[in-house]
Amino acid sequence: MEANNSQVNQRIATIAAHLNPSNNSQTVGPLGLERRDCRAKGGSAGFKVAILGAAGGIGQPLAMLMKMNPLVSVLHLYDVVNTPGVTADISHMDTGAVVRGFLGQQQLEEALIGMDLVIIPAGVPRKPGMTRDDLFNINAGIVKTLCEGIAKCCPKAIVNLISNPVNSTVPIAAEVFKKAGTFDPKRLLGITMLDVVRANTFVAEVLGLEPREVDVPVVGGHAGVTILPLLSQVKPPCSFTPKEIDYLTDRIQNGGTEVVEAKAGAGSATLSMAYAAVKFADACLRGLRGDAGIVECAYVASHVTELPFFASKVRLGRSGVEEIHPLGLLNEYERVGLEKAKKELAVSIQKGVSFVNK
Amino acid sequence: MAATSATTFSIGSVSVGSRGSRLPQTKPSAARFASRNSLTSFSGLKAATSMSCETEATFFGKESSAALRGSFATKAQKANQGSRHGLQPVASYKVAILGAGGGIGQPLALLIKMSPLVSALNLYDIANVKGVAADLSHCNTPSQVLDFTGPSELGNCLKGVNVVVIPAGVPRKPGMTRDDLFNINANIVKTLVEAVADNCPDAFIHIISNPVNSTVPIAAEVLKQKGVYNPKKLFGVTTLDVVRANTFVAQKKNLKLIDVDVPVVGGHAGITILPLLSKTKPSVSFTDEEVEQLTVRIQNAGTEVVEAKAGAGSATLSMAYAAARFVESSLRALDGDGDVYECSFVQSDLTDLPFFASRIKLGRNGVEALIPSDLTGLSEYEEKALEALKPELKASIDKGIAFVQKQPVTA
Numbered sequence: 001m002e003a004n005n006s007q008v009n010q011r012i013a014t015i016a017a018h019l020n021p022s023n024n025s026q027t028v029g030p031l032g033l034e035r036r037d038c039r040a041k042g043g044s045a046g047f048k049v050a051i052l053g054a055a056g057g058i059g060q061p062l063a064m065l066m067k068m069n070p071l072v073s074v075l076h077l078y079d080v081v082n083t084p085g086v087t088a089d090i091s092h093m094d095t096g097a098v099v100r101g102f103l104g105q106q107q108l109e110e111a112l113i114g115m116d117l118v119i120i121p122a123g124v125p126r127k128p129g130m131t132r133d134d135l136f137n138i139n140a141g142i143v144k145t146l147c148e149g150i151a152k153c154c155p156k157a158i159v160n161l162i163s164n165p166v167n168s169t170v171p172i173a174a175e176v177f178k179k180a181g182t183f184d185p186k187r188l189l190g191i192t193m194l195d196v197v198r199a200n201t202f203v204a205e206v207l208g209l210e211p212r213e214v215d216v217p218v219v220g221g222h223a224g225v226t227i228l229p230l231l232s233q234v235k236p237p238c239s240f241t242p243k244e245i246d247y248l249t250d251r252i253q254n255g256g257t258e259v260v261e262a263k264a265g266a267g268s269a270t271l272s273m274a275y276a277a278v279k280f281a282d283a284c285l286r287g288l289r290g291d292a293g294i295v296e297c298a299y300v301a302s303h304v305t306e307l308p309f310f311a312s313k314v315r316l317g318r319s320g321v322e323e324i325h326p327l328g329l330l331n332e333y334e335r336v337g338l339e340k341a342k343k344e345l346a347v348s349i350q351k352g353v354s355f356v357n358k
Numbered sequence: 359m360a361a362t363s364a365t366t367f368s369i370g371s372v373s374v375g376s377r378g379s380r381l382p383q384t385k386p387s388a389a390r391f392a393s394r395n396s397l398t399s400f401s402g403l404k405a406a407t408s409m410s411c412e413t414e415a416t417f418f419g420k421e422s423s424a425a426l427r428g429s430f431a432t433k434a435q436k437a438n439q440g441s442r443h444g445l446q447p448v449a450s451y452k453v454a455i456l457g458a459g460g461g462i463g464q465p466l467a468l469l470i471k472m473s474p475l476v477s478a479l480n481l482y483d484i485a486n487v488k489g490v491a492a493d494l495s496h497c498n499t500p501s502q503v504l505d506f507t508g509p510s511e512l513g514n515c516l517k518g519v520n521v522v523v524i525p526a527g528v529p530r531k532p533g534m535t536r537d538d539l540f541n542i543n544a545n546i547v548k549t550l551v552e553a554v555a556d557n558c559p560d561a562f563i564h565i566i567s568n569p570v571n572s573t574v575p576i577a578a579e580v581l582k583q584k585g586v587y588n589p590k591k592l593f594g595v596t597t598l599d600v601v602r603a604n605t606f607v608a609q610k611k612n613l614k615l616i617d618v619d620v621p622v623v624g625g626h627a628g629i630t631i632l633p634l635l636s637k638t639k640p641s642v643s644f645t646d647e648e649v650e651q652l653t654v655r656i657q658n659a660g661t662e663v664v665e666a667k668a669g670a671g672s673a674t675l676s677m678a679y680a681a682a683r684f685v686e687s688s689l690r691a692l693d694g695d696g697d698v699y700e701c702s703f704v705q706s707d708l709t710d711l712p713f714f715a716s717r718i719k720l721g722r723n724g725v726e727a728l729i730p731s732d733l734t735g736l737s738e739y740e741e742k743a744l745e746a747l748k749p750e751l752k753a754s755i756d757k758g759i760a761f762v763q764k765q766p767v768t769a
Contacts, residue, residue, distance in 0.1 A: 009643035061465045064675040085667030092659055092676040094604035096615050200498040211498035212474075255496055263489030271468040272496040 046073030046096070047285050050115045050157075052108075052146050053122025054101075055082035057267050058162065061274035062121060063090055063099075069278070071285040072097040078111040079122070080104055108146070112153035116288060119281055120146055123163035125268040126260050132165040132223045133348070140355050143169045144176055151180035158187045158284050158320050162277055166190040166222040167345055168352035170299055170309055175356035186320035189284075190299030192222045192311045194269065194276035198255040199229045202248055207238055218252070218297050219312045219327060220341040221348065227253045228341045232331045245333060287316030300324065307342060309349055449500035451689050452478040454519040454558075456512075456550050457526025458505075459486035461674035462566065462681070466525060467494055467503075469682035475689040476501040482515040483526070484508055512550070516557035521688050523681060524550055527567035529672040530664045536569035536627045537754070544761050547573045551580040552767050559586035562688050562724060563593065566681055570594040570626040571751055572758035574703055574713055579762035590724030593688075594703030596626045596715045598673065598680035602659045603633040606652055611642050621732050622656070622701050623716045623744075625754065630747045631657045636737040649739055691720035699729070708733055711748060713755055 049066055053059045054077035066072055067090050075097045077087050087101025102111035112118065123139035126132065143163050150159060155177075163169050170190035177183035199216035203209070215235040220228035229252045231240055240248070251258070259269040280296055287294045299311035302324050313325040330338060453470055457463045458481035471479055471494045479494070479501045481487045491505035506515035516522065527543035530536065547567050554563060559581075567573050574594040581587035603620035607613070619639045624632035633656045635649055644652070655662075663673040684700055691698040698720040706714035708728055717729040736744065 006643055009641050060675060061468055064465055064679060065468075068679065082667070082670060085663065085670055086675070088663045088666035089673045089675050092598070092602045092605055092663070092673065093679050094601045094608070094615050094618070194496070197498050198496045201496055204498065211500060214498065259489065259492045259496070262492035263486075266486055266489055269493045269496065271464060271471075271490065271493045275468060275472065275497045 046071050047116040047288060048072075048074040048076070048114055049097075049117045049119065049281070049285075050076040050078060050111055050154075052078045052111070052118060052120045053163070055079035055086050056121060056123075057125060057270035058121035058273045058277070060086055061271055062119065062277055064093070065274060065278040066119075066281065067093050067097050067099060068095050069282060069285070070096060071282065071289065075099045076102060076111045076115065078102040078108060105145070108149045109153050112149050112157075115154040115157045117158045117160065117281060117284055118150055118154065119160045119162065119277060121162040121273070121277065122146060125270075126164070126256070127265055128261050130260075132256070133168075133351075135164050136168060136351065136355075139163045139165070139169060140172055140352070143172050144356065147173045147176040148180070151177050151182045155180070155182035156184070156187070158189070158288070160189055160191055160277065160281055160284065162191045162273065164222070165348060166192070166299055167226060167309075167348035168355070171349045171352035172356055174301060174309075175353055179356070184320070185301035186322070188301065189280075189314075189321065190222060190309075190311070191277055191280055192218060192227075192297055192299050193280040194273050195222060195227050195229070195252060195255070196297050197272065197276045197279070199248075199252045202251050202255075203231070203234060203238075206240075206244055206248060209236070217313055217328075219310070220338070221309075221311055221345045222299060223348070224253055224344070225337070226341045226345045226348070228334065228337050229253075230328070230330065230334055232334060233328055242333075249333075249337070283316055284320075287320070287322075288318060290318055292317075295325070305338075305342060307345055307349060310345070447474050447693070449474055449477040451476055451520045451692060452480065452518055453501075453521045453523065453685060453689075454480040454482060454515055454561075456482045456515070456522065456524045457567070459483035459490055460525060461529060461671050462525040462677045464490055465675055465678035466523065466681050468497075469678060470523075470685060471497050471501055471503060472499055473682075473686060473689070474500060475686070475693065479503045480506060480515045480519060482506045482512060509549070509553075512553045513557050516554055516561075519558045519561050520692060521562045521564065521685055522554050522558065523564045523566065523685060525566040525677070525681065526550060529674075530568070530660075531669055532665050534664075536660075537572075539568050540572060540757065540761075543567045543569070543573060544576055544758070547576050548580055548762060548765075548767070551577045552584070555581050555584035555586050555767075559584075560588075560591070562591050562692075564595050564681065564684060564688070565593065566595045566677065568626070569754060570596065570703055571630060571713075571754035572761070575755045575758035576762050578705065578713075579759055580767050583762070583767045588724065589705035590726075592704065593684070593725075594626060594713075594715065595681050595684050596622060596631075596701055596703050597684045598660075598677050599626065599631050599633070599656060600701050601676065601680045601683075603635075603652075603656050606655055606659075607635070607638055607642075610648060610652060611644075613640070613642070621717050623714070623732060624747050625715055625751045626703055627754070628657055628750070629743070630751045630754070632740065632743050632747055634732060634736065634740055636735075636740060637732060646739070649737075653739075653743070687720055692722055694722060696721070704728075709748065711752055711755065714751075 049072050051059055051063050054063045063077055066075055077083050083101040083103045087099055091099045122142050161170055173188055195218040199218050200214040201211050203216055204211035204214045217230045217233050220226045231245055283294050283296045294316040295313050297311055298314050300321055302310040304310050304312050314321045315323040453476050455463055455467055458467050467481055470476055481491050487505045487507055491503045495503045527546050565574050565577055577592055599622040603622050604618045607620055608615040608618045617640055620633055621637050622633045624630045635644055687698050687700045699717055701717050703715035704725055706728055708714050708716055708730055716732050718725050719727040
């Protein structure tokens with residue numbers, strides 16, 4: 001009886017092995033396109049994602065959620081400290097993505113080679129009383145270094161930039177890529193998803209709607225008054241009293257500060273930022289996969305206004321940003337807000353550009 | 359225990375711990391008469407159902423779940439996904455996390471906040487939980503997040519809750535065993551479970567705080583002394599051992615992780631963790647060497663992480679993931695799903711020990727059935743390991759019971 005069982009097991013194991021092709025299959029399609037089979041041991045077909053700053057307050061929950069995402073086949077975690085611990089932790093999760101950890105700047109390049117999507121939460125967070133701009137000096141240097149690595153190792157990757165102040169770090173990244181000759185405006189996106197998430201939540205609260213059903217476009221930038229929620233364009237269509245508009249706009253613009261104060265020095269939004277970043281990264285991956293109709297707000301190189309960068313709804317596809325939606329109709333309140341936003345945004349953008357060119 | 363009160367879904371209720379000024383709710387929430395459909399269309403974090411694995415699903419909202427299904431289905435099916443109102447589960451359960459500001463508590467709170475089954479998430483800790491709640495409250499998912507700080511607010515945190523998860527306590531440092539945590543964590547668990555007994559005695563209680571082999575018996579004694587003990591609703595969370603076993607076996611045998619399911623029985627520390635490799639699904643054969651390697655690795659995986667973190671803590675993210683999967687399974691069971699199976703450390707008559715981890719069937723009232731077939735037809739290695747773990751497990755259980763009997767609970 002014992003022998004029979006093990007024979008049966010052997011047969012089944014052999015059959016099972018046939019169902020799992022080895023790593024060597026690289027098929028070349030009729031158009032000469034190479035379709036790399038991403039099957040690492042235990043991995044599934046999917047995308048290679050790197051998180052730069054994976055051991056930090058945002059990076060850790062972000063890494064956990066990306067490990068759970070079925071579209072990720074390989075997950076690279078990079079940071080200057082603590083990555084071995086985070087990698088060991090996450091590698092135990094029973095989901096398909098293969099996790100590798102990289103520690104210290106000397107391993108940055110290894111972490112980046114072959115990546116399809118790079119998410120950058122690296123940097124220091126705000127403390128109570130600080131603006132996002134106060135972080136500029138430290139975070140600008142960090143972003144510059146990381147982008148130099150990206151330009152060298154995975155210039156075609158889609159870059160999702162979270163490090164604040166996003167209004168400046170995205171122009172910094174652009175300048176670094178331009179200098180390296182690898183700048184692709186379709187592939188560099190500043191994450192403003194958390195503003196959208198907050199807007200959806202607060203509007204749903206006020207109106208008594210299901211928060212997952214609400215969609216508020218948020219344009220402009222990612223700091224204070226540069227965050228411009230277009231309440232007149234909410235889906236499902238709703239009308240607001242002027243008091244509600246003031247309250248909501250104010251709350252959405254200061255959502256980040258709300259959390260910094262509540263944490264009283266212990267940090268800024270980490271969990272909701274990870275949630276929003278993963279939602280957005282997931283949208284990028286679905287676009288890369290070829291899904292149609294993926295539209296999200298992001299801060300990108302843009303002609304929607306006279307500024308070189310601006311956040312608005314973009315359509316994501318195989319090459320990154322495939323189409324930038326125009327702002328649409330704004331009401332009086334929003335037009336006034338837009339002018340205020342543009343003024344501050346212009347300064348932040350210039351600050352970033354100058355930093356790289358000095 | 360079918361506490362699916364629609365009132366928990368109302369957003370306008372004033373509650374303890376609400377922060378800042380809010381406009382009065384002028385518009386009532388639209389009444390949701392979604393049918394109480396079974397939740398087979400929403401699957402949680404890869405829990406085994408009917409002893410086989412379902413498609414791995416995500417918390418990422420309907421678009422992504424739709425996209426995931428689309429990747430398995432034909433294009434035509436993809437086009438029909440459209441509005442998924444009828445298939446979305448109704449958020450109706452209240453979950454409390456005691457220890458929500460900690461290393462496990464925070465990512466766990468995030469995952470539960472993302473669950474479409476949860477209508478209220480109560481976060482409790484002795485510090486830092488205000489910030490965590492403010493942070494999570496911005497996510498656009500149905501659950502309402504409230505924070506409770508300190509023992510004076512613990513009672514309010516627990517009122518009306520369906521599932522209580524307890525990750526509170528201190529983690530190991532390199533060189534420590536889970537038992538070294540006993541003294542601190544035993545007191546923490548005792549205090550918290552006293553409050554659970556007073557405020558939500560009908561809730562499912564998930565104990566994560568180590569050493570689980572002792573803290574679950576501690577919880578049981580506390581509940582007995584309070585006269586509210588229901589052995590069907592007290593669980594020690596051992597899901598992480600199952601998750602680790604699945605991962606290591608899939609890696610070793612080059613299997614697709616989504617298909618792998620390894621039952622893990624016994625306890626939740628060192629050699630008391632017994633992965634039943636002979637019962638792996640899909641059926642694979644292991645050499646004796648592989649069995650030894652895998653078993654030892656699974657037993658010491660927690661230590662692996664403690665060492666890799668070099669003093670910065672123990673497994674937090676994978677623990678949060680595993681615990682969230684178990685919470686999800688409990689909520690599905692509460693919701694009436696008849697097909698929920700998980701491994702958990704519960705009061706058990708499968709062996710001569712009072713508590714034992716094995717596969718259980720979860721239902722509306724908690725443990726519906728233990729699965730005894732797991733302990734029959736074991737390989738020789740597993741039989742030996744089972745006998746070897748019993749003395750250690752018994753000692754840990756007795757230690758926990760003795761702890762409570764020495765200091766009886768406050769009435």
